[in-house]
Amino acid sequence: MKTKNVWRRRADSLLMALMCAVLVGALVRPARAGSDTPFDVTGRNIAELAAAQQRGRVTSLQLVDAYLARIARIDRAGPSLHSVLAINPQARAQARALDRERAAGHVRGPLHGIPLLIKDNIETADPLPTTAGSLALADNRGGRDAPLVARLRAAGAVILGKTNLSEWANIRSTSSVSGWSATGGQTRNPYALDRSACGSSSGSAAAVAASLAAAAIGTETDGSITCPASMNGLVGIKPTVGLVSRTFVVPISHSQDTPGPITHTVADAALLLQVISGSDPLDPATRGAESHRPDAAAVSAGPGLAGMRVGVMAAPNALPGVQALLANAVRRLTAAGAIVVDVTAPPDADKLGDFELTVMLTELKSDLNAYLASTPPAVTTRTLADVIAFNRAHSAREMPLFGQELFTRAEATTGLQDAAYVQALESSRRIAGRDGLDSIFAAHQLQALIAYTEGPAMPIDPVNGDAINGSGPGNLPAIAGYPHLTLPMGLVKGLPVGLSVIGPVWSDATVLSIGAACERVLGPIAPPRYARTTEQLLD
Numbered sequence: 062m063k064t065k066n067v068w069r070r071r072a073d074s075l076l077m078a079l080m081c082a083v084l085v086g087a088l089v090r091p092a093r094a095g096s097d098t099p100f101d102v103t104g105r106n107i108a109e110l111a112a113a114q115q116r117g118r119v120t121s122l123q124l125v126d127a128y129l130a131r132i133a134r135i136d137r138a139g140p141s142l143h144s145v146l147a148i149n150p151q152a153r154a155q156a157r158a159l160d161r162e163r164a165a166g167h168v169r170g171p172l173h174g175i176p177l178l179i180k181d182n183i184e185t186a187d188p189l190p191t192t193a194g195s196l197a198l199a200d201n202r203g204g205r206d207a208p209l210v211a212r213l214r215a216a217g218a219v220i221l222g223k224t225n226l227s228e229w230a231n232i233r234s235t236s237s238v239s240g241w242s243a244t245g246g247q248t249r250n251p252y253a254l255d256r257s258a259c260g261s262s263s264g265s266a267a268a269v270a271a272s273l274a275a276a277a278i279g280t281e282t283d284g285s286i287t288c289p290a291s292m293n294g295l296v297g298i299k300p301t302v303g304l305v306s307r308t309f310v311v312p313i314s315h316s317q318d319t320p321g322p323i324t325h326t327v328a329d330a331a332l333l334l335q336v337i338s339g340s341d342p343l344d345p346a347t348r349g350a351e352s353h354r355p356d357a358a359a360v361s362a363g364p365g366l367a368g369m370r371v372g373v374m375a376a377p378n379a380l381p382g383v384q385a386l387l388a389n390a391v392r393r394l395t396a397a398g399a400i401v402v403d404v405t406a407p408p409d410a411d412k413l414g415d416f417e418l419t420v421m422l423t424e425l426k427s428d429l430n431a432y433l434a435s436t437p438p439a440v441t442t443r444t445l446a447d448v449i450a451f452n453r454a455h456s457a458r459e460m461p462l463f464g465q466e467l468f469t470r471a472e473a474t475t476g477l478q479d480a481a482y483v484q485a486l487e488s489s490r491r492i493a494g495r496d497g498l499d500s501i502f503a504a505h506q507l508q509a510l511i512a513y514t515e516g517p518a519m520p521i522d523p524v525n526g527d528a529i530n531g532s533g534p535g536n537l538p539a540i541a542g543y544p545h546l547t548l549p550m551g552l553v554k555g556l557p558v559g560l561s562v563i564g565p566v567w568s569d570a571t572v573l574s575i576g577a578a579c580e581r582v583l584g585p586i587a588p589p590r591y592a593r594t595t596e597q598l599l600d
Contacts, residue, residue: 102127103272104588106325107332110275111171114163121156121163121174121219124275128176128221132273140254140591144267145178146194146245148222149187152176155219162217171332171357173217178277180265181223181244182230182311183320185210193311194228194242196459197451200439207309208344209278209320209337216336221274224264230285231261232313232425232471234463236526239263243459247521250293251589252556253598256518257527259288265323266293270589276324276333282313282421283539284515284532286321287547291514291559294549294586296330296576297323301567302542304334304350306341312428314421315346316486317539327548327577331360334569355570363574366582367398371562371575372505374404374512379531382553387513390550390560390583394511397582402505406534407497416492417540419485422471445472462523494541494566502565509568509575510534514547514559520595533561544569546576549586555598557586 100119102110113119129148136142149155159174179185182193186206192198206214214220225245231237239260240248248263250256251271258267262279266289269277279286281299290297298321305320312318322333338354340347373391376384395401430444442448449468452459474482491497501510516530538545543566550560560579564572592598 100127102131104325105272105275107171107175107275107329108326110175111173114174121159121176122153124174125152125156125176125219125221128274131271135271135591136268136273140249140251142249142251142267142271143246144225144248144258144264144271145273146181146192146223146225146264147189149185149189149220151187152219152221159217159219169215169217172213172336174219175217175275176219176221177213178221178224178265178268178274179210180226180262180277180279182226182280183207183210183278184309185220185223187220189223191223191311192242192244193230194226194244195448196243196455197442197448198311198436198440199244201436202439203309203437205309208306208339208341212337212339213278224262224268224277226262226264227260227285230280230282230311230313232282232421233465233468235466236463238462238521238523239527240267240521241462241523249521250518251591252294252518253592253595255520255594256556257292257521259284259292259515259518261285262289262323266290266295266297269293269295269323269325276322276329278320278333278337279323280310280318280320281539282317283417284535286323287535287545287559287561288515290323291547292518292557294557294589295323295325296327296546296548296580297321298330298334298547298569298573299538299545300334300338300569301353301544303344303346303348304338304353304567304569306339306344306347308341308343312425312432314424315428316420316424317542327546327573327580328357328361330546331355331357331573331577334573349567353567353569355573360570360573360577363577365398366394366575366578368400369398369509369575369578370400370402370505370507372402372404372501372507372510374406374510374534376513376531376533379513380516380553383513383516383531383558386551386553386558387560390511390579393582394579397578401511402507404501404505404510407492407500407537409492410497410537413489413492413536413540416485416489417536419482420489422467423474423477423479423482425471426474427477463526489540493537494543498537498541498543498563499565508564509572510563511579512561512563513550514561517553517556517558534563535561538563542566544572546572548576548580548583550583552586555592555595
């Protein structure tokens with residue numbers, strides 16, 4: 062369902078104004094004099110774009126214009142993915158300034174001049190609101206960069222704009238539709254437009270898959286980076302909780318929230334994670350972050366799979382095509398020298414869902430109230446209770462598809478000292494962490510655990526909500542706070558499925574190195590075709 066609103070019309074008008082500087086549908090022309098070969102950004106990763114700038118093949122401004130042209134052609138018109146929520150009106154000026162720096166001999170690093178997109182629950186100092194997909198935050202222009210965004214700017218990245226997301230990061234309702242928000246409408250999967258991009262970082266993943274930016278930043282509480290990355294044929298990493306600051310990020314749960322990259326390659330994910338990682342005095346969870354920042358160069362030069370002990374978790378509930386993909390991946394990794402050990406799910410894993418929900422709803426009320434209190438005076442929803450009232454007052458636009466029963470349950474919680482919350486937090490961390498992943502890693506002497514990430518993308522269903530086609534063990538690292546990487550494993554009937562690499566706490570660099578080795582063994586998958594329906598995809 063499309064949602065038409067004032068903000069969307071303003072964003073589209075802004076995009077059209079910016080595109081006056083670009084020939085509609087044209088490819089970027091080269092920066093080097095005497096060459097008539099056009100530069101196409103389709104499928105390009107960060108390393109390729111950095112090399113092209115270094116060689117004088119293209120400028121940052123030309124990259125920005127190329128991506129703006131693709132957004133106009135693919136996201137607004139054409140397939141109409143609804144993945145980019147807003148364009149940064151300062152993006153072209155940022156690119157010009159970075160081009161001048163390069164011309165003067167100053168290059169900040171591999172991200173210099175690279176256009177990136179940011180999920181719209183992460184604040185930027187650009188003249189854009191941070192909405193979390195909700196009309197209640199339409200005036201949330203704080204004029205401040207989240208620390209992770211400040212790190213990206215310092216490294217030379219261009220903030221191209223903000224991406225659509227599942228409203229409030231999929232925590233409002235038990236029957237929510239991933240990728241839908243009142244501010245941006247329904248994000249669609251570029252492999253098949255009738256399929257979900259998953260959530261909540263739906264727009265970030267769909268946009269990168271469609272080459273609307275070199276990469277994007279998403280956020281995850283449980284599955285919100287890894288699921289969209291998997292279903293859109295991309296790499297995504299949910300870092301160890303505390304490796305990346307959550308300051309000025311619209312929260313759900315301080316126990317589980319973390320931002321992370323969504324990219325075309327593991328090397329790009331490692332580079333972005335290296336840049337955005339680090340301690341932040343406003344986020345106590347990041348105290349140990351500096352000593353665990355991954356080294357992107359070391360990740361790419363990793364030792365390979367020979368002698369690596371990895372556990373593989375059985376997938377009895379996965380679709381036959383997914384099981385076949387995973388079995389093939391295990392054979393290929395074994396042939397490359399990995400020692401693959403069968404492992405089973407930890408005891409009491411079936412109890413995690415109830416404990417996790419208790420934790421998330423209790424922390425949602427506490428954390429969101431604190432965040433809303435820090436927003437500009439123009440934001441009139443200062444508490445979760447205010448947001449609930451706003452949604453009721455604007456139900457035709459905010460709740461045409463699903464309600465807010467999880468918000469209501471969160472509002473009824475009684476705080477972080479409540480005995481039920483304290484017990485749920487301790488139990489969930491124990492089952493997922495000490496008695497779960499930690500026990501598996503120790504018992505089998507594993508460097509990592511591999512599994513399928515999610516099933517193929519489910520149909521977009523505005524009546525019944527999401528129906529995931531089977532899930533891997535991603536809730537374990539989400540609840541324990543451990544790193545979880547997904548990378549493309551293959552296609553099932555034309556739809557991507559990801560391979561997960563999960564490691565112990567603070568093992569992000571090792572997880573990335575193993576992921577890079579898996580990527581070399583498994584190879585790339587086919588790019589999206591923008592099929593109108595899944596049936597057309599199979600033709």
